[in-house]
Every structure is written in C-alpha cells, then in structure tokens.
Amino acid sequence: MTKDRIGRKRPKIVVIGGGTGLPVILNGLRSHNVDITAVVTVADDGGSSGVIRDYINVVPPGDIRNVLVALSNMPDVYKKIFQYRFNSNDQFFSGHAIGNLIIAALSEMDDRGIFDAVQELSALMKIEGHVYPASDVPLTLNAKFTDGTSLAGESHISAAGKTIKRVWVTSIDDVEPHAKEEVITAIMEADQIVLGPGSLFTSILPNLMISNVGQAVCQTNAEVVYICNIMTQKGETEHFTDADHVRILNEHLGKKFIDTVLVNTEPVPKDYLDRQKYDEYLYQVAYDFNGLRDQGCRVISDNFLELRDHGVFHNGTQVVSELMRLIGRPKSWYADELN
Template identity: 40%
Template sequence: MWQWVDRWRGAPDDDRGGVELRGAPVSRSSVAKWLYVGLHIKRWLLLILLGVVLMALGIAYLLREVYVSYAFPDWVGTATLQFLPRWLRGLLFISAATIVTVLGTWRLNRSLVSAVVPLDEGEDLVSRIWQQRTQDRGPKVAVIGGGTGLSTLLRGLKSYTGNISAIVTVADDGGSSGVLRRDLNVIPPGDIRNCIAALADAEPLVTRLFQYRFGDDAGHGIAGHSFGNLFIVAMSEVTGNMEVAIRETSRVLAVRGRILPATLADITLGARLAGGTTVHGESVLPESGSAIEQVFIEPADAPVNAEVVAALLDADLIVIGPGSLYTSVLPNLLVPGLAEAVEASRAHKVYVSNVATQRGETDGFDAADHYAAIRRHLDGDVADVVLANSNLPAEPLPAEWQSEAVLAPGDADYGAARLVLADLVDPEHRYRHDSERLAAAVMRQYYERDLRIQAPSTTAEA
C-alpha cells in the first residue's frame, strides 16, 4: 500500500509513522502591512497627495502675484523665513505640510472607523484593515460536522479566511434543541448557534449572551434553554423561515462566513447495532450499550440544501470533522447528494480525526477506524488527507472522562488518503482540539497540498 507524505515539511514522529507538522503562522509588523498590495489604501493616499500638490501650486501662484504687487512690512519677511535659502525654506514647508496632512488624515480615519467598527483593546487600525482585506480574498473553505468539534475548528479558521461555509447536521434531538424541534417544528438550532458564536465578530459580551443557558431556577418552559436557541427560533418566526433567520442572525452578530444546514427537512438519525437491534434518535445512540455498525437517516430521501451543494462545488478546501463520528459527521454525509458533491468537488479534502474516543460511539477506535467507518458508509474514499493528533498524553486520560486518546498508527489502512500527524490537542482539555493549532494544521495542508511525493506508508520518511 502507498501513501502520500509531505516532501520537505515531514519528519518522523516517534515510531507511529505519518508526518509531523511544525511551525506557526508568521507574524507581520503593522508598518509592513501598510505596504501590502490589495489593501485599497495606497491609491487613495496618492490621490490625496496629488490634490495637496495641485492646491499648493495654485496657492503658490496666487502668493507670487501678491508678493510682486504688494510691499510687505519687514516682519513678514522674518515670519516667512526670508533669511534662509529658498531650497531650505521649501524643504521645511514641505516637511511641515507632510506631517500635518498625515496626522490629520490618520486621526480623521481612526475617528470615523472606530465610530463604525470599534477596535479591540490593543488593536490598531491597519491590523483591522489588513485582516478584513486579506480574509475577503482567502480560500473558500467548506467544513462539514457538528457539535463542539466543528465550532472549535471554525473559531481558528476565521483568522485565515472569511470565505467559510459551515455545513451542520440537523439530526439533534436532545436538550434544548430537541425540545424546540418537537414543540415548534423547526430544525434543531443548537449546532447552528455554536457555529454563529464561533464565527461572530461581535462584542465578546454579545457572544456570551448568545451562548447563555438558563438554569433550573428560571422556571418551567425556559429552564435548560440557551438564549441563542430561543433567539434563532424567534428570528425564524419573524422572518418566516429558518434560512433567512440564520442569515439575519449572522448579520446581526457580524459572522465571518455562512452557516448552512445540511438539509432543511425534518430528519431522524437511526442506527443498527452489533446485537442486531435498531434504535432511533441521535440522543439515544450513545446510550444504546452496543457497538454501532451502521447509521442512517429517515427519511432516506431528505433533499440536500442547494446552498450546501453550491458551497462544496465552489470550495478550495473541504474539511470533514472533527465531531462525533456517528452523530455529527456521518448524518451530514448521508444526506442524498451531499457526499456526491464532495466527491465531485475539485477542492482539497481533509478528514480531521477526533483526539479522544467518545463513550458509546467510538470506544477503542483509532484514527484509521474513524476514517474506515466513513469509507464503509460511503462505499469509498472521501478525503485526500487524514489529519490526526500526534501529541499523545504520557498517562491515560482520567477514568471519569470515559474516554481514551485516539492513536494514529502509521501502518494502518487509510485507503487512498495519506496520514498526517500534528500537535492538535488542547493542553487544558486533552479530549478536545485546540482551535488555533487545528486551524493552522488544516490550512497548512491546503497551502502545501502539492508538496508531496509517493512513499511507502510503513516508513513515512520525509
């Protein structure tokens, strides 16, 4: 079996095979950013400079006419530095005019911009402009998943591009989302809310408010609900449908990118277990007590969201995961037409394996097992790269977590995909990904997608 590995970034990672990713995004000074192409600033500064020069020439002609036709008192000559050579006077006036013009223009723009888009503490104006301009031209990234894993990745990705399409599952039937789904006949808003909060550029307090969950003392009917879920559902009632509600909520919270439900149909997730029984309901699967052999959605012919297909076909990079394998990732891919759009897309495709197993779903799974389940459900490969964590804990995870670290053996079967290892884990929560590390590793795969050679997967030498 052959496997793709990076040519020059790769380095063996202990004895597990694969490729270790190193490095971090290069920082850029504020001064250098003003010189970057595409900020749409230099052209207008040059136009202002040209206007000032033309105005100065006009004023000079007028002053010369007054100078030759009118006798000024002696103090005027002293005030205008007549005792200095003309070339020196010219340089002094040009320097003073430049300083005054630049300072005035800078302060005016800062006052206007800060009034419309308040700057964060310690953030300068050029950083905000550079961020907005460069992200608008960033690669088009479509991310498929749900739950905490998807929002974690999105939180990191928004620093690299503003062209993000988050494709979320709508099979959730537990907690606040499940109650709202049953009572109001809407698609579950929970994963949508998490994605909006992750991609929002609004004030941190607004984001916290959106994620606020009412406690048990809030009273019957509202206890357990999150404010964001109620907001989205209320917006859908005001606007008439959930699609418009998501767009308007995203606009209010200044979301970078789009959040797209995989389908707008009311679907239910089901599973066939190892014991031969069948269970229905996303919240029931982890509690079934048996290994999951196959999951399915009902109705099986639920139509895929047309915007999702368009986003996948137009994407430069498609990321599958992270997230709960059977209850977040696969429910998206099982929507008819979605996996076909992934396959038809010319984008670079990366599957992100979870860093820890999930009780009741993936007990004992390694990275190859995670990807094998996807291949089995879709009857073939769906990714060019399997990205897995290399920073494994020295000690087992605490027993109360009911989880264990996901290994990524280099000699396992990853189909046509290549295994890439990187430090992806959150140091504080070792059962979760770190948003910045994960986003950096994913984007590095995109930017270095052509820097690879064929090498035996058993050696994975760079």
C-alpha cells in the same frame, strides 16, 4: 477562490460537522484570509435543542448557535447574552440558551424555515463567512447495530451501548433529505473541505448521509481533510483506531474520498482526564499508520493536543496552521505521493 478588498485570492474552506469541535476550528480560521462556510448538522435530539425540537418541530438549534457565535463580529457582551443558558427552576426555560429560542422563533416566523432564519440572523450578528444548516427540515438519525437491531434518535443511539454498523438520516415526512443548493454550491466551489473534529456517527456522518451532500463531497475537486478524534467515545467508537474512523467514513460513502487525515500522536497524560465531567470519553484513539495508508489517504501526524480544565481537546491554532499549509494543493498531488 474569492478575492479580498485589495484583490488577493481568498481560499474557500467548507467545514462540515457539529458539536463542540466545529467552533474551535472556525475560531482559528477567522485569523486567516479565507472564505469560511460552516455546514452544520441538524439531527441533534438531546438537551435544550431536543426539547425545542419536540415542542415546535424546528431544526435543533444548539450546534448552529455555537457556530454563529464563533463567526460573529458582535461585541462580546452580545455574544454572552446570546449564549446565556437559564438556570432557573422554571419548568420550560430551565436549561435553555437564549440563542436557541431566538433561532427557533426566527425559523417559525412567516414559515421561513431554519435556513433562511439563519441567513437573516447571520446578517444581524455580523457573521464573517456563511453558516448553512445541512437541511432546512429536522432530520432523525437512525442506526443499525452489529447485532442486527436498529434505533432512531441521536441520544438513544449513543446511549444504547452497542457497536454501530451504519447510520442514515430520515425526515419526518419520509421525503428523502436534501441540502439547499447553497450548501452544494459551497462544497463544489471549495478549495478545501474539512470534516470534524466531532463525533463520527452523530456529528459528521449525519451531514454526509444527506444524499446530495455526500455526492458533492465525493465529486468536488477540493481536498477533503478529516480531523480525527483524539479520544474514543462511549456508545460510538469504542476500541476504534484512527484508521477505523476513516474506514467507516469511506464505507458509508462507498468510496475512498478522504484525501488527508490529521491525527494526534501526543499521548494524553495518565489520570489527567476528569472522567466524571467528560464521561463520554473512554481511551485515546490508537494510531494505525498502515491502516490509514490502506484507506488511500495522506497521513499527517503531529501534536494537535490541548489540555485544559482536565479535558482533552484539539489545539485549534495548530490544526488550522496545518490546514493552511495544505490549502490549494490539487488532488493529483496526493495520488502522486501515495504511489
């Protein structure tokens, strides 16, 4: 644990993932006396991030941009500028966020790469904690489906409408992807590792499929907590229970490495979800307590639901309160409880 200005120990929490769920947890953690590190996926190939990646071959910046804003102490007006997305009809700028362009420019300057660029930008944005891209080079997500076919590219995988059997990541130069040493050190020195919330196959697993990241998560003495999704996702986790989510994670890393899983058991009101706006969500994830226990993890079930804008989200305050309650307990504590 690190220490704060008056000598109190600050728990080290590493949050791994991507998408819109990660900033929710990071915003909640900021109100607590903890040392935060966010490890962010770099396998996105859709939207503004995908276009920038195709044009100048840099790590897709969208998820990194959102995490930087979540941890930034800049005035709100600067955050708003950084997040501004062009709505003009210009063929290039339309749909791009200013922050994405700044991250891409910094990573291209002096060939410094995305990792060093994000560290420099973190200082400029007065980041509270650390933001680490999972890899310093763009990665491609690959998937094999249960029908034996394979596809490359996150957006293509999600749109295929097939059941995913397994995923893995590759780099453009066919060199085995590795995370920077700072990422591995953060995981090994952490008191708690938090996975999610986020898309199982396209936000969480792409990080864990980087070999030294997956190995570190399995070897760390930190408690590994998985925040299970509330809704199933089209093209990814159709008909999945919460136990299925944990099983897939464990199968990909070859061991039962999840210590604790947080699952929402509060029902989503019928007809509340705007299915046109949130068209990737299908049904509420079914609760399978016995299946979760079979995966060797501690189960914490509660009302983690937040309803707003006719969408279904995790209640960041409630989830973070549970994470703080769990912090610092050794892995042996979980083994004793399961026996």
